[in-house]
Amino acid sequence: MSIALKPSEIVARLNEHVIGQETAKKTLAVAIYGHFRRMAGRNPDSVELTKSNILLIGPTGTGKTLLCETLARILDLPFVTADATSLAQTQFVGDEIEAILHRLLDRAGGDLAKAQRGIVFVDEVDKLKAVDGQSRATSGESVQHALLKIMEGAPVKLKDGRHIDTTHILFICGGAFVGLDHILTRTHTFGFIATQGGDDQKILERLNARIKPTDLLEFGLIPEFAGRLPIVTRLHDLTQDMLVRILTEPKNAIYRQFQAMLAADGVTLEVATPVFAQIAGLAIEYKAGARSLRGIFEEMMVDVMYAVPDHPAIKRVTINSLFEPPKLSA
Ligand SMILES: Nc1ncnc2c1ncn2[C@@H]1O[C@H](COP(=O)(O)OP(=O)(O)O)[C@@H](O)[C@H]1O
Ligand SMILES: [Mg+2]
The missing domain is CATH 1.10.8.60 (Helicase, Ruva Protein; domain 3)
Structure with missing residues (x-):
């Protein structure tokens, strides 16, 4: 498969539909470019490129779904959204996940190979808390485990008996993570580095805005799940x-x-x-x-x-x- 669009070209196309959210656009464009690189397989050093799923953090209605949807459309990749909250409400997470992948296959017009390089957007992962006293089987935590498995890459058996391999499916998770800023100001210490403003200040701001996996654990994400989302980017309130x-x-x-x-x-x-x-x-x-x-x-x-x-x-x-x-x- 060829890499059709460069990151800058992807951003230019996203700009036609999504206003603002420059950082998220850039991060997504770079990630998706890498996604195509990986699927193309060979690279000069034969280094195996591991998949980098993405976490989009941002308030409701700021363009998380729109960004993913638009990205998929630009690149002609099959795309489905799933809601983590409803996954957490079902007794049969496995069935739900199978249904999601089945929808992806439908979007790919039944073309299994095409579905296997699609994009799955799982919204509201911040609601997948591990709740005390709740049985593991029905908790958000069990949903995280189930998602973790397919995010890592696994063959999932579909109703029609076929298997869909999730290895190259790109998973983008989203959530509002209300209160995250509060956690960040508590856990980040970069603020004490003395700077003269200008570029240093910019780097400092970037470091401070960075979200560490441990920050996500406070929301009840399990370490393995947070660890499967190495790329974290934020969307901002719209002015x-x-x-x-x-x-x-x-x-x-x-x-x-x-x-x-x-x-x-x-x-x-x-x-x-x-x-x-x-x-x-x-x-x-x-x-x-x-x-x-x-x-x-x-x-x-x-x-x-x-x-x-x-x-x-x-x-x-x-x-x-x-x-x-x-x-x-x-
Ligand atoms: N940055 C944006 N640029 C253009 N339209 C936007 C933007 N953010 C949200 N919208 C519009 O608002 C609606 C909700 O956006 P959505 O992407 O579903 O929000 P989220 O997934 O972040 O809750 C959509 O109809 C979308 O067209
Ligand atoms: Mg949404």
């Missing part, structure tokens, strides 16, 4: 400016989608610039990252979307404020 960009910039930005929907009815939609800031401001209050943007936008548009099909005379919709009714004109 109001970023939320505005999310509404308008990406190829399938919400604003563009509504413009396209109305254009199909021969209507031009024009939303004034300050409105985006109003929507973004409200979204920040909802504390769900970019997740609430669509709902707020939909609500703003509902009367328009209701009226337009009944009134072919409407040719233009102008919205000047989130708190004023839209202007409909011929």
Whole structure:
């Protein structure tokens, strides 16, 4: 298999869909590049390259799923998401995992070889705590063990009798890890190195932002599981400016989608610039990252979307404020 895209090219493609999160993009691009390298097998020194699964840490609605999804699409890799919380609620983790891999195979159009180099995103791994008094069989800890096994690489028997080998499947785990910063400030000592600012300060900040496996253990991750996620990267809270960009910039930005929907009815939609800031401001209050943007936008548009099909005379919709009714004109 050839390495189709260089890390910088992967980032450039991600930029078309994901706003901000530069560090995470870079880290993912480098990791996926290595992923292809490994699958290509040979390398000059015949050094065996071990798989590096990835942990994405970041608040809800900041683009974890979107990043993985987009990455998979850019690289034409089959992709599935799984929810760690629901894995922890089932009595039959093995069956669930088999089902996840089966979905991956479906996404690969039944092509086993293709599925075996796909991406599995397991969200909410921070909820897989080892809980005292809970039986091992139904605890988050047992889910970690089950995931660990397939992350390391194992043949998993599917319902149809075939085996899917997970050795080259890239596992990306995600979680909000609320309170992690608190742990970091307690466990990191780099802050005492005297620096003169500038570059030193930057390196220092990077070291301080680094998450150690031991920090993850505080969340109830078992050492073996944390150890299987050697690449840890963070996504950050989205600023109001970023939320505005999310509404308008990406190829399938919400604003563009509504413009396209109305254009199909021969209507031009024009939303004034300050409105985006109003929507973004409200979204920040909802504390769900970019997740609430669509709902707020939909609500703003509902009367328009209701009226337009009944009134072919409407040719233009102008919205000047989130708190004023839209202007409909011929
Ligand atoms: N950085 C971002 N750039 C563009 N859109 C984003 C970004 N973060 C979140 N979104 C949008 O918000 C919604 C939720 O994002 P998602 O990736 O599912 O968040 P997470 O997995 O971090 O909870 C998606 O519809 C996505 O399009
Ligand atoms: Mg998600």
